[in-house]
Amino acid sequence: MKHQQWQQIVASIDGGKVVGGARYVHVSALAEKVLDAVRAGVAEVGGPAEGFNVVKVVPDSTKLSLLHYPSFFERAFPLLAESWTIDLAEGRCERRSYDLARNPPVLHRKELLLRADDPRRVEFASLTEEAERHGLFANTLIIGHKNQWEEIVRAKGLRVEGHSLVAIPKPGESDAAAVLRHRTAMARRGLSTPMQALWRHGYVGGSLTVLDYGCGRGDDLAALEAAGVAARGWDPHFRPEGTREESDVVNLGFVLNVIEDPDERGMALSQAYGLARRVLAVSALLGGRAAEERHRAFGDGVLTSRNTFQKYFGHEELGEYIATVLGREPVSVGPGLYFVLRRDEDEQEFLEGRQRSSGRFGAMPRAPARPIVERAPRAARAKAPTRWEKSAEVIEAFWSACIELGRPPREGEFERLAELTREVASAPVVLRRLSEERGVEALEGARQRRMGDLSVFLALNLFERRRSAGSWGPRARVDLREFWGSYPKAMEAGQALLFSLRDAKAIGAACATAAAQGLGWLVEGESLQLDARLVNELPPALRVYIGCAGKLYGEVQEADVVKVHIASGKVSLMRYDDYEGCAIPLLVERVKVDLRRQQVSYYRYEAGGEFEPQPLYMKSRYMHPAMEGYDGQRVFDEGLRAAVAGAAGLAVDWEGYGPPLEGVGAVLAGMTAPAGMRVVGEGVAGSGDRGMGSG
Numbered sequence: 225m226k227h228q229q230w231q232q233i234v235a236s237i238d239g240g241k242v243v244g245g246a247r248y249v250h251v252s253a254l255a256e257k258v259l260d261a262v263r264a265g266v267a268e269v270g271g272p273a274e275g276f277n278v279v280k281v282v283p284d285s286t287k288l289s290l291l292h293y294p295s296f297f298e299r300a301f302p303l304l305a306e307s308w309t310i311d312l313a314e315g316r317c318e319r320r321s322y323d324l325a326r327n328p329p330v331l332h333r334k335e336l337l338l339r340a341d342d343p344r345r346v347e348f349a350s351l352t353e354e355a356e357r358h359g360l361f362a363n364t365l366i367i368g369h370k371n372q373w374e375e376i377v378r379a380k381g382l383r384v385e386g387h388s389l390v391a392i393p394k395p396g397e398s399d400a401a402a403v404l405r406h407r408t409a410m411a412r413r414g415l416s417t418p419m420q421a422l423w424r425h426g427y428v429g430g431s432l433t434v435l436d437y438g439c440g441r442g443d444d445l446a447a448l449e450a451a452g453v454a455a456r457g458w459d460p461h462f463r464p465e466g467t468r469e470e471s472d473v474v475n476l477g478f479v480l481n482v483i484e485d486p487d488e489r490g491m492a493l494s495q496a497y498g499l500a501r502r503v504l505a506v507s508a509l510l511g512g513r514a515a516e517e518r519h520r521a522f523g524d525g526v527l528t529s530r531n532t533f534q535k536y537f538g539h540e541e542l543g544e545y546i547a548t549v550l551g552r553e554p555v556s557v558g559p560g561l562y563f564v565l566r567r568d569e570d571e572q573e574f575l576e577g578r579q580r581s582s583g584r585f586g587a588m589p590r591a592p593a594r595p596i597v598e599r600a601p602r603a604a605r606a607k608a609p610t611r612w613e614k615s616a617e618v619i620e621a622f623w624s625a626c627i628e629l630g631r632p633p634r635e636g637e638f639e640r641l642a643e644l645t646r647e648v649a650s651a652p653v654v655l656r657r658l659s660e661e662r663g664v665e666a667l668e669g670a671r672q673r674r675m676g677d678l679s680v681f682l683a684l685n686l687f688e689r690r691r692s693a694g695s696w697g698p699r700a701r702v703d704l705r706e707f708w709g710s711y712p713k714a715m716e717a718g719q720a721l722l723f724s725l726r727d728a729k730a731i732g733a734a735c736a737t738a739a740a741q742g743l744g745w746l747v748e749g750e751s752l753q754l755d756a757r758l759v760n761e762l763p764p765a766l767r768v769y770i771g772c773a774g775k776l777y778g779e780v781q782e783a784d785v786v787k788v789h790i791a792s793g794k795v796s797l798m799r800y801d802d803y804e805g806c807a808i809p810l811l812v813e814r815v816k817v818d819l820r821r822q823q824v825s826y827y828r829y830e831a832g833g834e835f836e837p838q839p840l841y842m843k844s845r846y847m848h849p850a851m852e853g854y855d856g857q858r859v860f861d862e863g864l865r866a867a868v869a870g871a872a873g874l875a876v877d878w879e880g881y882g883p884p885l886e887g888v889g890a891v892l893a894g895m896t897a898p899a900g901m902r903v904v905g906e907g908v909a910g911s912g913d914r915g916m917g918s919g
């Protein structure tokens with residue numbers, strides 16, 4: 225279409241909502257012949273003839289957009305599901321789809337897009353007026369996306385109903401007085417889940433200062449103190465005199481979910497973050513509709529039978545809430561648990577660190593370590609030890625550093641570099657000789673492993689679109705340049721890895737490779753299931769696949785068993801009661817992550833609940849032969865197989881879930897568990913008003 229012809233069409237469009245010079249018009253407000261002309265122009269560049277309901281044009285420009293807002297007339301503030309950005313002059317048409325469950329753009333003042341005489345305008349305009357009156361549009365910078373918008377509406381104590389704003393009934397004075405927040409603080413023996421996670425990641429137990437904000441009865445503080453770790457705590461009920469000082473690490477554990485006042489909830493989060501110099505851990509009780517239905521609705525949560533308030537968050541909802549309030553994207557660490565790392569470099573280092581494989585389970589070729597001095601001492605050399613022999617210890621340390629890094633260490637990466645150079649020779653010379661003596665396989669294996677780890681990290685960074693991406697720490701910087709030659713080349717490798725996930729065949733092949741290496745139990749074409757401790761040893765494509773699920777779940781190693789569904793783009797993460805201590809553990813929780821739909825479903829298994837705890841038979845199938853406890857488990861599993869096969873009238877297919885426990889009760893009664901273990905776990909009993917993920 226000629227430029228001039230298009231200009232005439234654009235000029236003939238009037239009305240609509242004008243934002244930043246562009247005009248947005250609903251298709252019902254366009255004359256038939258104008259809409260036909262738009263369709264004709266768009267068709268020339270391969271754009272759609274249907275499937276959009278709003279057209280955005282720009283005067284004196286050949287650029288336009290087609291937008292699709294499903295339920296435009298029904299939904300008070302429609303959400304953008306799809307858009308096409310078109311440049312008629314350049315013949316370009318780009319389609320983009322938005323996941324409505326995530327955080328798509330939201331449309332306000334939709335009446336303006338309709339014809340001036342459209343009868344629906346009256347109702348829509350009155351909604352706009354109401355919203356203006358409540359000051360909902362005050363901050364135009366943040367109202368444009370669903371989550372932020374909903375948070376603003378909620379914060380004003382409002383809810384959208386049809387095309388009206390209604391006040392959320394405020395908990396009455398007597399009700400509010402009845403909320404006994406402190407009653408939510410439970411006594412516990414060990415460290416809470418978030419404190420354990422902070423410990424595991426080295427934030428607690430070292431030299432960093434720790435503050436437990438909303439510490440309840442102080443059980444975490446007591447456990448830390450018993451372990452010789454100094455930590456401070458504050459709680460408005462139990463420890464009001466405690467100090468609230470700036471600290472390196474702050475824990476806000478299961479506090480947000482007990483605060484019934486949305487403003488105070490946001491304030492508690494902001495204040496806790498304000499005190500965190502390095503990292504803030506935020507955890508909240510998770511629960512779905514079922515948990516809510518058990519109790520009386522109260523504010524935006526429920527009032528339990530013990531007069532405690534609970535706002536049951538969804539895992540994603542919690543992450544988005546943190547991001548909205550703090551303006552910083554948190555990192556998902558476990559169900560209902562996030563870390564907010566203040567510095568970009570720390571965030572990148574954290575993400576990169578959790579992609580490190582151990583290489584212990586045979587995925588990478590590893591050369592047998594040979595002794596440092598191979599040659600038999602000859603008579604002539606017997607007297608004075610050589611320089612090389614004298615410095616065996618520093619050489620060994622240097623070699624370990626090379627294997628750990630997958631490359632020779634740089635200045636600052638091996639603290640005895642100066643000593644090595646002075647006593648033996650320069651690092652490249654020493655490395656050359658070591659490679660000759662020990663073979664290059666070990667170093668090459670380490671290099672491959674590190675490149676695998678880094679490409680997984682880069683691919684996941686791209687998937688998550690992290691703002692901190694690129695703020696690499698010094699080690700990653702050297703690695704990327706050394707291994708790929710340049711940063712763009714490294715990014716390409718990460719991108720290629722991410723894109724490879726679209727191919728179910730490639731996923732199937734990677735699952736087969738993993739199973740052949742002893743990593744998991746493969747049901748060909750269907751699934752690979754494995755012990756979660758093995759995830760970082762998998763081929764990179766599978767690690768990214770599972771890592772993408774981790775964005776919605778948290779650290780997958782928090783689960784016990786991971787199942788990769790080969791064709792359907794799903795990952796299931798299972799947690800058992802005392803998985804390591806039982807030969808047949810019982811399922812407690814299953815989380816299914818649908819990567820294509822970006823949806824997470826939680827299933828809780830409990831005695832007397834909706835799902836009964838399910839036994840996990842043949843646990844050795846999910847383990848690697850090099851894992852501790854494998855041999856004992858294998859003997860037990862084979863014993864069970866044989867005992868069941870020999871029992872009269874019992875025919876069991878172990879390829880599926882296996883029989884219900886009662887069916888093999890008599891056989892199990894005669895079996896001995898592997899050393900230090902129980903035969904069967906206990907599962908969990910129904911848990912009243914406690915949701916998942918509590919500490």
Ligand SMILES: C[S@@+](CC[C@H](N)C(=O)[O-])C[C@H]1O[C@@H](n2cnc3c(N)ncnc32)[C@H](O)[C@@H]1O
Pocket residue numbers: 405406408409410416437438439440441459460461462476477478479482483488492919
């Ligand atoms: C479920 S308990 C969690 C206690 C502890 N963090 C733990 O994990 O065991 C919730 C605690 O939050 C405290 N709390 C209530 N409102 C708070 C606020 N605005 N700021 C900080 N803590 C608060 C309560 O007093 C209660 O001790």
